[in-house]
């Protein structure tokens with residue numbers, strides 16, 4: 001397994017790609033799928049989301065996502081997984097745009113298979129990798145900070161949680177570093193994260209409950225996949 005903090009399309013060819021954005025895009029996607037939404041359409045830009053919505057019946061879809069971590073004007077939901085409850089999302093198409101996460105998913109489009117991973121479904125992802133025994137790339141979405149995209153510790157911790165569940169994995173150094181970091185800190189992730197950029201930012205704008213939720217390990221046994229422009233469970 002290779003873990004990538006940034007990547008070009010050729011890195012994914014013929015490989016399974018696992019996309020991780022622990023805080024919070026892939027946690028939101030996994031939660032929405034678990035709670036019975038019909039599908040999620042990830043898009044990069046707000047304008048794309050709005051124009052896609054124009055072609056759908058108003059009662060069939062929800063617009064979700066964030067910019068700077070908060071609700072986008074005119075959207076139904078922010079990027080808080082706690083808003084994606086079953087009474088809200090059941091049977092709905094969700095058009096989602098986030099700063100880094102949905103872009104990372106789209107970036108992996110040339111991969112053989114694209115799996116959406118968060119701490120919440122880490123065992124389901126590892127079980128699948130153990131079963132298929134294929135080359136895999138793990139793509140960490142990272143976080144936008146001061147105008148550039150940055151490495152995020154919360155993504156790397158989720159990589160470690162996946163890798164720790166793979167039998168006899170042949171891994172690169174970033175995957176190995178992720179594994180060591182996870183093993184050392186798995187019992188107190190909040191202590192590890194307390195100085196992390198996006199963790200601190202989300203708490204500062206009132207999303208402590210989201211952070212607590214997203215750092216729960218293996219609570220959903222689902223394996224969302226991105227195929228043909230949509231994510232389904």
Ligand code: MLT
Nearest residue numbers: 024025079098099100101
């Ligand atoms: C992103 O895609 O950059 C994140 O999910 C941001 C967030 O925490 O909402």
